[in-house]
Amino acid sequence: MNERERKVIDFQDHRFARVTKQVxxxxxxxxxxxxxxxxxxxxxxxxxxxxxxxxxxxTLAKKCCCSENSVRAALAKLESLELISVTRRKKGGVNFSNEYTLWVPPDWFFEGGSNNDFESFTV
Structure with a gap:
């Protein structure tokens, strides 16, 4: 690829994902x-x-190249660390995909402290 064909990364372009650096x-x-x-x-x-x-x-398992059980364990860990919340969705007794909300990491996450619930949590 020559210099004329190369482009600088534009993070405003929707082909990119933003991921919290601290995570x-x-x-x-x-x-x-x-x-x-x-x-x-x-x-x-x-x-x-x-x-x-x-x-x-x-879908998460496929994108992460891992098992569904590994995804479930990872989601549980992320939720216990208050990085995400999970809303289970049902309509008329039919399960839909969960809704995941991404949260700004809590202060203790940045400081290397601990979450009261984290110490007793194991995956």
Missing amino acids: LDDETYLDKPVQKLVYAVLCMYANNKTMKSHPSIP
């Missing part, structure tokens, strides 16, 4: 790569204004 940089709470990958894929699917996304568990 990717974390070495304290997220101890498995799949946890960061699931978070990144949720970011990829998230609406830029509402920060909500609706990928199914099978």
Whole structure:
């Protein structure tokens, strides 16, 4: 590719996903790569204004190249760390994909402190 064909990355372009740097940089709470990958894929699917996304568990597993059980465990960990919230959706007894809301990491996440619930949580 020559210089004329190359383009500078434009993060305002919708072909890119924004991922919280502190989550990717974390070495304290997220101890498995799949946890960061699931978070990144949720970011990829998230609406830029509402920060909500609706990928199914099978879709997340396919995008993350892992099992559905690994995705479920990663989602549980992300939820316990208050990085996401999960709203289970049903209509007329029929299950729909969950709604995932991405949250700004809590202060203790940045400071390397601990969440009261985290210490008793295991995945």
